[in-house]
Amino acid sequence: MSQQKSTTTATSNAAAMPTTTMNNLATAVLPRPVRRVLQNFLLVWLDANFNESNEDFKRSLQQLRRIVVSITAFTDAQECINFLSEIKTEKVFMIVSGTLGWQIVPDIAAWPQLESIYVFYDNQVVHEQWARTIPKVKGVHTSIEPICEALQIDRENCDRAMISISFNGIDPLFMYTQLLKETLLDIEDDDAKSIKELTEYCRLQDDIDEGEIRKVEKEYRDHTPIWWYTADTFIYSMLNRGLRLMDVDIIIKMGFFIRHLHQHIEKLYHEQQQSSTKAMAPFIVFRGQGLSLENFDKMKQTKGGLMSFNNFLSTSENRQVSLKFAREGASKNSNMVGILFIMTIDPAICSKSSIPYADVSKDGYFKGDEAEIIFITHTIFRIDRIKQIQDDYTDRLCEVELTLVDNDNHELNTLTAHLREELNWTTGWSRLGHILIKLVLHKLATTNQTIATTNNEHLEKAKNKDYLLDPLTVL
Numbered sequence: 001m002s003q004q005k006s007t008t009t010a011t012s013n014a015a016a017m018p019t020t021t022m023n024n025l026a027t028a029v030l031p032r033p034v035r036r037v038l039q040n041f042l043l044v045w046l047d048a049n050f051n052e053s054n055e056d057f058k059r060s061l062q063q064l065r066r067i068v069v070s071i072t073a074f075t076d077a078q079e080c081i082n083f084l085s086e087i088k089t090e091k092v093f094m095i096v097s098g099t100l101g102w103q104i105v106p107d108i109a110a111w112p113q114l115e116s117i118y119v120f121y122d123n124q125v126v127h128e129q130w131a132r133t134i135p136k137v138k139g140v141h142t143s144i145e146p147i148c149e150a151l152q153i154d155r156e157n158c159d160r161a162m163i164s165i166s167f168n169g170i171d172p173l174f175m176y177t178q179l180l181k182e183t184l185l186d187i188e189d190d191d192a193k194s195i196k197e198l199t200e201y202c203r204l205q206d207d208i209d210e211g212e213i214r215k216v217e218k219e220y221r222d223h224t225p226i227w228w229y230t231a232d233t234f235i236y237s238m239l240n241r242g243l244r245l246m247d248v249d250i251i252i253k254m255g256f257f258i259r260h261l262h263q264h265i266e267k268l269y270h271e272q273q274q275s276s277t278k279a280m281a282p283f284i285v286f287r288g289q290g291l292s293l294e295n296f297d298k299m300k301q302t303k304g305g306l307m308s309f310n311n312f313l314s315t316s317e318n319r320q321v322s323l324k325f326a327r328e329g330a331s332k333n334s335n336m337v338g339i340l341f342i343m344t345i346d347p348a349i350c351s352k353s354s355i356p357y358a359d360v361s362k363d364g365y366f367k368g369d370e371a372e373i374i375f376i377t378h379t380i381f382r383i384d385r386i387k388q389i390q391d392d393y394t395d396r397l398c399e400v401e402l403t404l405v406d407n408d409n410h411e412l413n414t415l416t417a418h419l420r421e422e423l424n425w426t427t428g429w430s431r432l433g434h435i436l437i438k439l440v441l442h443k444l445a446t447t448n449q450t451i452a453t454t455n456n457e458h459l460e461k462a463k464n465k466d467y468l469l470d471p472l473t474v475l
Helices: 055-065 077-085 098-108 124-131 144-161 174-186 191-205 210-222 225-230 234-245 248-253 255-273 293-301 319-331 347-353 410-423 428-447 456-462
Strands: 041-046 071-074 091-097 114-120 137-141 165-167 283-292 306-309 313-316 336-345 357-359 372-375 379-388 397-404
Touching: 041 077, 041 098, 041 144, 055 071, 055 144, 071 077, 077 098, 091 098, 091 144, 098 114, 098 124, 098 137, 114 144, 124 137, 137 144, 144 234, 144 283, 144 319, 165 174, 165 293, 174 255, 174 306, 174 410, 174 428, 191 210, 191 248, 191 255, 210 234, 225 234, 225 255, 225 372, 234 248, 234 255, 248 255, 248 428, 255 347, 255 357, 283 293, 283 319, 293 336, 293 379, 313 319, 319 336, 319 397, 336 347, 410 428
Parallel strands: 041 071, 041 091, 091 114, 114 137, 336 397
Antiparallel strands: 165 306, 283 313, 283 336, 306 379, 313 372, 357 372, 379 397
16 A cells, blocks of 8 residues: 555544554554544544455555545444544544444444444345444445445535534624635635645645545646536535634635635626526525534524525525435434525625626536536525425424525624724735634634644735734644
8 A cells, every 4th residue: 555645544623543553453553643634524444353454455445535535444442432532523434344333333323423334244134133223324235335335425415514504693703704705805816826735735634635636736727616616526525624614724725716716606607697587587596405403503593684604505496306415414313404495596686796606507527407506605695484394204304495685785784894894904815814813713712622823824924913813723
């Protein structure tokens, strides 16, 4: 495996595992130094009979790493449980041998960080009975190929469910995230330099497949931003994580891509408005996903108020496809509610308030006849109605009716007025630095996590007046 990256990882919120070898049979296989996770998920593999030199093991790792780069392998169940218990901000996919799975999975299956479990054993019949009783177990498999197929689908659903949502009146920094978007779009940067900084950063963290990094290096200008956003690469997941956790390093490193994608959506919006029937008449789009019970409670408290999707928002015109995603979001995890968002869009409001959207079915990585409509990041909606959907598969399925909100909305203007006054003395990197300080200090105050210094060059750009940017850091 001399050409492969080391397999074991510790997450930013997980304790580093002791350095041991296979001979100890007591901890992680293939240990490596702690580094940051750049995506929303990681894979844990538990099997008492791992053999690092086994060719089948090596081939299996290669196949899995095409889907999830961060893989930690364990031979000892308790060490694996200890590792899982420390994970707070990522989702975990787990492969487990039948014997160890039967012993530990019933006790840990309810943990919210555990997304999906795949039992890997050469005799399906022995373990199918207990495996069927646990919703997160995605079957008993005798080869790695069906695990990879299931993992690919579950990874996509995981990313979909982990888009950040903010609720006005509950999330204190609701409006700062709005101003963050505006500031990022105003900054001009050297694209070639930005691409180089992003790829070097990804290599340093060692959480992205080298082939994907090289692809971005060599081919970024050969494809459109929407192609990169919808392609099966690290771009979507890393951007999602950065905006979900307000991760300063990721936001700064991917700022150029946020601008490029916004500009591409704007371009398509103006082109499509010339011929689209949606240019005049209000229309409805759908989005299906899982939502944590915590966020669902926030949504109910905010009914009648405003909410924001803190990423570029992908929607569909097909209700049934979106309902399928919502049902999947609820069925596998008792801590999640399946949500079918039903969004009413008034093109007149979009035109007046410069809220572009675009049908990307012909421009994305996956070409198709079904319209996929993407809205710019931090689009704001009013929560009109929340209603349970009667369903044969789950009792945790709801539809939520949303209406797109005008940027000239009185409630929004009232919220942003004092913030804009507070920031009117500064622009560019300095303004970005001020906003990120607010976001990070709030994050530090609410999570009590340790922080470390971020990119020095961008910190220098952000310095201004008496503001000390030592707090401008990354978890």
